[in-house]
Structure formats: C-alpha cells, structure tokens
Amino acid sequence: MRGNYKVNSGTRFRMLSDDQLEELLGGVLHLLEYTGLEVHHEESLEILKKAGAWVDGKRVRIPSYLVRKSLELAPRSFTIFSRDGNSENDIIIGPGRAHFGPGPTCPNFIDIESMDRRPYVKSDVPNVAKMVDALPNIDFCESLGTVDDVHHDLGALYEFAGMFPNTSKPIVAWSYDKDDSAGIHEIAIAEAGGQDAFEKRPNYVHYCEPLSPLISTGEALDKLIFAATNRIPLIFTPCPIAGGTAPVTAAGIITQGAAESWMGLVIAQAIQPGLPFFMGGVFSVMDMSAMILSYGAPELSLMMAGLTDLAHYVGLPLWQTGGCTDSKTFDEQAIIEGSLSVFFSALSGGDMTHDVGYTESAMTGSVFQLCAMDEAIGYSRRITHGIEVTEETLAVKVIDNVGPNGHYLREQHTRDHYKTEYWYPNLCNRRNYEEWEEDGKKTMKDRTVARVHEILATHKPTPIKPETEEVIKKVLAEAEERVKED
Amino acid sequence: MSDIYERLATGILEGEAEKITKLVNRGLKKGLSAKELLDNGLIVGMDEVGVRFKRGDMFVPEVLMSADSMAAGMTILRPILIESGAEMLGKIVMGTVKGDLHDIGKNLVSMMCEGAGFEIVNLGFNVDPETFIEAIKEHQPAIVGMSAMLTTTMRAMGHTIKALEEAGLRDQVKVMVGGAPVDKEFSDAIGSDGYGSNAPSGAELAKQLVSAA
Numbered sequence: 001m002r003g004n005y006k007v008n009s010g011t012r013f014r015m016l017s018d019d020q021l022e023e024l025l026g027g028v029l030h031l032l033e034y035t036g037l038e039v040h041h042e043e044s045l046e047i048l049k050k051a052g053a054w055v056d057g058k059r060v061r062i063p064s065y066l067v068r069k070s071l072e073l074a075p076r077s078f079t080i081f082s083r084d085g086n087s088e089n090d091i092i093i094g095p096g097r098a099h100f101g102p103g104p105t106c107p108n109f110i111d112i113e114s115m116d117r118r119p120y121v122k123s124d125v126p127n128v129a130k131m132v133d134a135l136p137n138i139d140f141c142e143s144l145g146t147v148d149d150v151h152h153d154l155g156a157l158y159e160f161a162g163m164f165p166n167t168s169k170p171i172v173a174w175s176y177d178k179d180d181s182a183g184i185h186e187i188a189i190a191e192a193g194g195q196d197a198f199e200k201r202p203n204y205v206h207y208c209e210p211l212s213p214l215i216s217t218g219e220a221l222d223k224l225i226f227a228a229t230n231r232i233p234l235i236f237t238p239c240p241i242a243g244g245t246a247p248v249t250a251a252g253i254i255t256q257g258a259a260e261s262w263m264g265l266v267i268a269q270a271i272q273p274g275l276p277f278f279m280g281g282v283f284s285v286m287d288m289s290a291m292i293l294s295y296g297a298p299e300l301s302l303m304m305a306g307l308t309d310l311a312h313y314v315g316l317p318l319w320q321t322g323g324c325t326d327s328k329t330f331d332e333q334a335i336i337e338g339s340l341s342v343f344f345s346a347l348s349g350g351d352m353t354h355d356v357g358y359t360e361s362a363m364t365g366s367v368f369q370l371c372a373m374d375e376a377i378g379y380s381r382r383i384t385h386g387i388e389v390t391e392e393t394l395a396v397k398v399i400d401n402v403g404p405n406g407h408y409l410r411e412q413h414t415r416d417h418y419k420t421e422y423w424y425p426n427l428c429n430r431r432n433y434e435e436w437e438e439d440g441k442k443t444m445k446d447r448t449v450a451r452v453h454e455i456l457a458t459h460k461p462t463p464i465k466p467e468t469e470e471v472i473k474k475v476l477a478e479a480e481e482r483v484k485e486d
Numbered sequence: 487m488s489d490i491y492e493r494l495a496t497g498i499l500e501g502e503a504e505k506i507t508k509l510v511n512r513g514l515k516k517g518l519s520a521k522e523l524l525d526n527g528l529i530v531g532m533d534e535v536g537v538r539f540k541r542g543d544m545f546v547p548e549v550l551m552s553a554d555s556m557a558a559g560m561t562i563l564r565p566i567l568i569e570s571g572a573e574m575l576g577k578i579v580m581g582t583v584k585g586d587l588h589d590i591g592k593n594l595v596s597m598m599c600e601g602a603g604f605e606i607v608n609l610g611f612n613v614d615p616e617t618f619i620e621a622i623k624e625h626q627p628a629i630v631g632m633s634a635m636l637t638t639t640m641r642a643m644g645h646t647i648k649a650l651e652e653a654g655l656r657d658q659v660k661v662m663v664g665g666a667p668v669d670k671e672f673s674d675a676i677g678s679d680g681y682g683s684n685a686p687s688g689a690e691l692a693k694q695l696v697s698a699a
Contacts, residue, residue, distance in 0.1 A: 405589055405590075406590075407590040407593070407594070409546055409547055409550055409594065410547075410550055410554075414547050415547045415548075415551070418545065418547055419545075432683045432684070433669070434669070434670060434683055435683065
C-alpha cells in the first residue's frame with residue numbers, strides 16, 4: 001500500500017479559482033444585503049422578516065449571516081428515489097456526479113411519425129416518459145412540452161399524470177400554481193405510501209422559477225412554500241438573459257442569478273431546515289441579432305460551468321442546462337450544440353442537467369434530439385469516468401507475457417476489462433464501408449429515428465400501484481371540476 | 487440425445503473449451519458419430535456465434551473463445567472424420583505476403599477459420615510467392631489466404647496470384663485476401679476469389695468459397 005497517494009478517479013474541471021469564486025460570492029452577498037430583491041408574496045415577506053431579513057415594502061434585503069446560515073442548512077448530498085424501488089434509477093446527488101434529463105414547457109413537439117413540428121399534446125407525454133425510462137443515460141424526467149389539448153390551467157397536472165405511470169425515473173415537476181402542486185403531490189405520495197414515507201424517500205423534485213431581474217413572483221413563492229412545507233426537494237431556478245434581463249458579462253449574470261436563487265433558498269430553509277435545494281438556471285445570452293435566448297451558444301455552457309463552480313463552492317447542488325439547441329430540426333447544428341453542451345455539463349459536474357432534447361431555442365421538444373443526446377451523454381460519461389491506475393490496469397505482467405509481436409485478444413486481461421474499459425455506441429456506426437453499404441447506408445438520423453420507434457414499440461415501464469391509478473383519476477376529475485367553476 | 491447437442495452448442499457459444507472436450511468424448515462413448523456431433527452440436531453453436539457477432543451482441547474476445555472451443559472439439563473429431571472418409575471443409579494455407587511483417591490480423595483470421603472447421607497451415611509473415619507455391623503442392627489446400635497491412639505491400643498479393651497462375655496452380659485453389667488497406671475493388675482487380683473485411687467475415691467467406699466449389 002502507498003500512503004498519501006493522490007488519485008484523480010475521473011475527469012472534471014473547475015473553471016474558476018477560489019479567489020474568483022470568493023469575489024463572486026461577495027458580489028451575491030452584496031446584492032442580497034444592499035440592493036435587495038422584490039418579493040411579491042405576503043406570506044413570504046412575513047417568513048423573511050421573522051428569519052431576520054430587512055423588509056421595506058416589497059423590497060427585501062438579507063444580511064449576509066442569514067444567507068450563510070441558509071447555505072449551511074441545505075444539504076450537498078442526498079438521494080431522489082425511483083418510484084418503484086429500483087435503486088438503479090435512484091439519483092444520488094453529491095460531488096462529482098452529473099445527471100441528465102429533458103426540460104419542460106416547450107409549446108411545440110416534433111411529431112414521432114411525421115417528424116413535423118406541431119403543438120405539444122397530451123398523448124405525447126407518455127411517449128417522452130417512456131423514452132426517458134428506456135434510455136440508459138437519461139436519469140430524470142420532464143415532459144418536453146406544455147400540453148395544448150386540455151384546459152390550459154391543467155397542463156402541468158396532465159403532464160405529471162402522464163409521466164408518472166410511464167417511467168420509474170424521478171420526475172422533476174413544474175406547475176402553474178399551488179393547486180397543481182397539491183394534485184401532483186397527492187399522486188406522488190400515494191405511490192410512496194403516504195407523506196411520512198415520501199419524506200423518507202422522496203420520489204420527485206419540485207421546480208419553480210423566480211423572475212429576472214431580482215423578482216420573486218407570487219406564484220413561484222406559493223409553490224415554493226408548498227414544496228418546503230411538504231419537504232419536497234426543490235429547484236428554484238431563474239432564467240436570466242445576458243444583455244436583456246441580466247448583465248451582459250458572464251460574471252455579472254452569475255452574480256445576479258445566484259442572488260435570485262438564494263432568495264428562495266432563505267425562505268425554503270426558514271420553513272424547512274435541511275430541505276434539499278438546487279440553485280440553478282438557464283443562463284445564456286440574448287442574441288442581439290435574432291433576439292432570442294440562445295440554447296446553443298457557447299456562452300450557455302461557459303456561464304453554466306461558472307455557476308456550477310459557485311454552487312459547489314458554497315455547498316449547493318446545481319440545476320444545470322445542456323443537450324439543447326437553437327436548430328429547428330435534427331441536423332448537424334443540433335448535434336454539435338447539443339453534444340458540446342452535454343460534454344461541458346458532464347465535465348463541470350453540474351448535478352442535474354436539464355433541457356436535453358430542446359430544439360428551436362426551447363420552443364420545440366424532440367425525443368429524437370433526446371435519443372441522440374443519450375449517445376452524447378454516454379460518450380461524455382466514458383471520458384469523465386477517467387483512467388483507473390492500479391497494478392491490474394497497468395498490465396505490466398500482461399505486456400510481459402504477450403511480448404513483441406503477440407496480441408492481446410486472447411488474454412484473460414482483455415476479456416476481464418474490454419466491456420468496462422470501452423464505451424459501446426448505440427447509434428454511432430463503426431462498421432466498415434461494405435457493411436454500412438449493405439445495411440442501406442443509414443445516417444445517424446436514420447438510426448436515431450429507428451431507435452426511437454423501437455423503444456416506443458417495445459419498452460414497458462414498471463406499472464404504478466393500482467391505488468395510485470385511482471388517485472390520478474380522482475385528482476384529474478377534481479381539477480376538471482375546479483376549472484369548470486371558474 | 488438432443489440434450490448433448492444443445493449443450494455442445496451452448497458450450498461453443500459460451501467459449502468453454504474444456505467442457506466441449508468432455509462433451510465430445512462423452513458423445514463418442516455413447517455411440518454418436520463424429521459427424522453428428524459436429525453437425526448437430528458444434529456447427530450449430532458456431533453459426534449462432536456468427537449471427538450474434540454480426541448483430542453486435544458478441545465481441546471479438548468472446549468469438550475467439552468460441553473459436554478456441556470449436557478447435558478443441560475438432561482436435562478430437564478431425565482424425566475420426568478423416569478416417570471415416572467424411573467430407574471435410576479442407577485446409578487453408580495462410581500467410582502475410584512478401585515484404586510485410588504484420589502477423590496478428592492474419593493469425594486472427596486463421597483462428598476464426600479453424601473455429602469454422604478448417605485445418606490451417608500458417609506460413610507466417612513475409613511469405614514470398616515461391617513459399618506459397620511449395621505449400622500448395624505439399625498440403626493441397628482448398629483455399630489460399632493472403633494478408634497485407636500496408637498499401638505498399640498489398641500489391642504483393644497480386645504478384646503472388648500471378649505466380650500461382652504461372653505455376654499452373656491457380657485453378658486448384660480459391661484465393662481469399664484481407665488486411666486493413668484491402669477492399670473489394672482491389673480484390674477483384676488482382677483476380678482474387680473473395681475479400682473479408684474482418685476476421686469473422688474472413689471465416690464466413692472461406693465457408694462460402696468451399697461450398698461454392
């Protein structure tokens with residue numbers, strides 16, 4: 001045995017130095033303490049005042065000791081559990097672990113048969129969830145769209161009701177308001193076996209968004225309070241746009257966006273000390289020519305990597321962004337932008353990377369993009385898995401045994417390791433020209449489409465409990481009644 | 487009886503050479519013929535190996551273990567088969583052509599062909615046309631297999647084929663070629679009977695060449 005032997009067991013990078021991160025942290029604390037944020041929610045203002053914040057009308061300033069205390073209370077490591085007890089689908093949050101999944105709320109969807117762009121509908125939800133369930137490198141589920149063919153207030157509820165039975169991977173649930181959140185929670189705890197059982201093994205994550213610049217809205221805080229009260233792991237994630245709703249510089253947008261997340265952190269930890277909390281966001285640039293928030297810009301990956309560093313510096317997990325594109329279709333641009341941001345997310349170790357499968361700058365969800373990105377994530381994970389250096393992997397004895405002009409294909413060493421040392425592609429083609437020609441000269445797109453169709457035709461997710469099915473029917477019926485009254 | 491055939495096929499698939507040796511001996515003791523054991527057991531297993539490899543469900547190190555198991559079975563069965571006058575797949579004279587010192591790829595093809603039931607005469611590397619000619623005269627193979635790794639040495643395959651023609655031996659044997667720079671177009675151009683792009687397809691090709699003959 002060697003003492004004090006240093007091991008880099010995986011490939012990760014940190015972009016910013018401790019000195020730079022201390023500067024960013026100072027900036028965030030300054031904003032929270034001196035500039036303050038607007039909080040449009042009476043109950044939250046009371047909670048903040050009681051916790052020690054300075055409340056002046058809607059403007060709330062938080063002394064730095066209180067922010068630090070809240071950071072201290074939130075855990076860095078915790079687990080989100082699969083609904084069916086399959087531990088392979090659990091998400092273990094902690095240093096050096098990057099997870100991936102789709103995003104929510106695109107108005108459009110790429111039709112699975114025609115591949116045309118059209119509004120996202122209710123029947124798309126189970127298909128997205130099944131894809132998530134089947135793809136080996138997708139870890140959590142969101143729906144990739146806002147359901148268009150139900151009452152518009154009930155889209156989020158129908159989404160959850162459609163996803164939950166079709167994947168046992170944890171869902172990240174968004175909602176319009178706390179009524180939605182309550183319905184979603186009723187379904188989730190039914191499967192978990194009640195509120196107590198849920199608190200011990202939470203099976204989903206609640207997602208809400210503050211508004212940039214520097215505003216916490218009433219709906220966002222309603223949902224945050226619901227989640228914190230019920231001990232649902234929480235994401236509080238702004239979507240600031242550099243040059244539009246945030247400073248144009250990467251350091252500036254990180255500072256402002258972190259302050260927006262941490263307002264939610266302080267409220268959440270005041271209600272429920274120790275609540276798992278993700279800071280996060282989609283931090284990218286406004287394209288000054290196209291006037292869109294770019295989901296394919298290199299600045300997205302850059303800003304998200306800087307934000308990841310800050311989150312980990314203060315001991316919080318990060319809600320990351322990647323696998324998305326500004327491209328309108330399944331083309332080279334979509335694959336370049338998606339793959340590079342996925343690789344960057346994997347390298348930065350951001351804890352949950354969402355928006356995998358977004359196209360057209362988050363306007364259109366695509367399971368084809370999702371399926372292709374599963375391949376890019378697998379590829380990236382092989383690299384971040386790193387190089388293991390042991391006597392066994394050094395293989396000096398094996399090399400000695402084979403000697404000059406021998407070969408390794410018959411060696412036990414090869415047989416022992418070739419499956420774990422290599423990553424094998426599902427979609428990328430490595431066959432020789434003749435075999436590729438014989439197989440019909442299929443492109444990456446052809447193979448991706450075939451895989452999507454095969455998964456949807458054959459994959460069978462673990463079913464939910466019969467009693468949970470009943471709860472879903474009840475929750476939806478009650479919600480339909482509620483909107484009838486309005 | 488069907489049980490032993492199934493176990494032979496499974497043993498081949500799983501690459502268990504020792505098990506194959508035991509099963510073949512047990513089968514012979516029970517009075518099964520060498521040909522039955524080969525056709526209903528070993529070859530069934532090897533055929534499935536080919537299918538799985540092509541589908542991407544088996545990988546080269548596993549295929550080699552299967553080939554080794556097949557060879558273990560054949561070591562016992564071949565002398566009996568020859569004695570009984572059964573029709574054999576025949577011999578392959580195999581070598582890396584003149585000027586080329588690359589040995590490994592050609593050895594892999596040899597192993598795979600051995601696994602498919604052929605007997606291999608391995609001439610090694612840097613084999614000049616005269617050595618090929620002498621080996622053909624001596625061993626009377628069904629097939630001559632040539633390999634080259636370099637674009638600079640692949641032309642020697644053409645030269646060797648020409649030498650076979652001049653020696654009046656070209657009609658007696660099938661010629662198959664392979665190696666990294668070789669493709670079907672080149673293979674056709676030099677007048678070879680076939681080209682394999684990798685070791686398992688080389689063995690597949692060898693079977694096709696003898697069944698077509």
